[in-house]
Amino acid sequence: MPYLRPHTLDAALARLAERPRRVLCGATDCFAAPALVPGRHEWVDISGIDALRGIVRQGGVVRIGAATTWEAITQAAWLPVALRDAAAGVGSRQIRVQGTIGGNLCHASPVADGLPPLLSLDANVELASVRGVRHLPLHDFVLGSHRTALMADELLMAVTFPLPAASERTAFVKCTNRDGMVLAVVSAAVRLRMADDDTLAIAAISIGGASEVPLRMPALEAALAGRPRRELDATVADASLAALSPIDDCRATAVHRMDLARLALARAISHCIEESAHDDSAH
Ligand SMILES: Cc1cc2nc3c(=O)[nH]c(=O)nc-3n(C[C@H](O)[C@H](O)[C@H](O)COP(=O)(O)OP(=O)(O)OC[C@H]3O[C@@H](n4cnc5c(N)ncnc54)[C@H](O)[C@@H]3O)c2cc1C
Known part of the structure; x- marks a missing residue:
């Protein structure tokens, strides 16, 4: 060749x-x-x-x-x-x-x-x-x-x-159908900063595997901004995620992909918050 x-x-x-x-x-x-x-x-x-x-x-x-x-x-x-x-x-x-x-x-x-x-x-x-x-x-x-x-x-x-500010945390969660070397079914990446009053100051959120291309989620980012930490899970659970357009295929149904998107997102947010809390307690 x-x-x-x-x-x-x-x-x-x-x-x-x-x-x-x-x-x-x-x-x-x-x-x-x-x-x-x-x-x-x-x-x-x-x-x-x-x-x-x-x-x-x-x-x-x-x-x-x-x-x-x-x-x-x-x-x-x-x-x-x-x-x-x-x-x-x-x-x-x-x-x-x-x-x-x-x-x-x-x-x-x-x-x-x-x-x-x-x-x-x-x-x-x-x-x-x-x-x-x-x-x-x-x-x-x-x-x-x-x-x-x-x-x-x-x-x-x-x-x-x-480079994210020192006060920002990032996380990536990949949902797969089995352990080991495998492509994601859905994934989520989050960059966020918590304010001193324990509200979410900024969030940058992307979801992969639930639309033709991985997408930033500006409506969800706006919905989360300013919320106290205790309301974040409920905001993710209730969010419409209308920007996503998951498909049905042999790896997952569209409904399952939506559920995974919410799950991956909630986990990524909680990883970031745990990291922030860990760093605060270390200082
Ligand atoms: C067994 C296996 C498991 C895998 N698992 C994963 C996984 O878990 N997650 C995942 O995301 N991917 C996975 N992949 C896909 C792949 O490994 C990655 O996407 C990898 O990063 C591709 O990089 P590469 O350098 O090998 O690209 P290449 O195969 O060399 O190129 C890929 C494409 O990009 C173009 N290209 C490459 N570099 C440039 C450049 N600088 N400018 C312009 N065009 C360019 C090529 O023309 C081609 O179209 C897997 C692949 C295999 C075979």
Whole structure:
């Protein structure tokens, strides 16, 4: 099969500008999909480009290179808990050593573990081509199930997000049909801050697996803001979650997915609150 493995970003972008070619990085999604059997495409393997790897923090902003593996993310102890927990739950160790954050976002599965935490962190993506670099909010990058705003000659270079304030907590909860290496049925990611009077000051909430793309839930975030801690469970239980549009399939019914969304959300909120209380008692 035609296969190129450039070692610089410029060389990769030049190849993509010549004619449409398929990008691959860790190849854990590419070679698992029957529609993408290797022989059908010309491939550009970007896994040898050092400039696309690494996790840096500068001026309160975190930048993760697209070719950074899930294993590397689990090892960066200072990253938000939601993102590290999502990373730790991607497939088996073999998949995490090989699979990348960029591949996860570009594959744009409704159950991609990377999407809910990054949406809750207000992440942006950096896209590069020979025409230059453009930046998009992550929620504008993922257009639908396995559809993104990436153009044929573009590479995802990195994902960036503001490092949450010290008073904020994050959590990710993945609901699966069995233990072990398995995709989510539904997942939830939360970033929140409790105020001194024990009300919820801010919440950023995302649900995966219950709609065509993982979604932020602004109506629910507004409904939770300002509520005392004792009312949070009831608010989640009564919320309409009308933005979600879960499907029925062999893995779960739509009704079950809705129940799981509520369950995952309530657990993620309670993990965040427990963390806040633990930190307060430690000071
Ligand atoms: C056994 C198994 C278990 C898995 N378990 C999980 C799981 O629990 N949770 C989960 O979320 N996922 C899971 N996955 C899916 C997959 O491992 C992840 O989505 C992984 O992060 C993909 O990264 P990759 O580098 O291997 O992507 P690749 O397979 O190399 O690429 C995936 C797609 O992204 C494109 N692409 C990759 N990088 C770029 C880039 N920088 N710019 C432009 N396009 C790019 C490719 O063209 C392709 O369309 C699993 C896969 C397998 C095989």
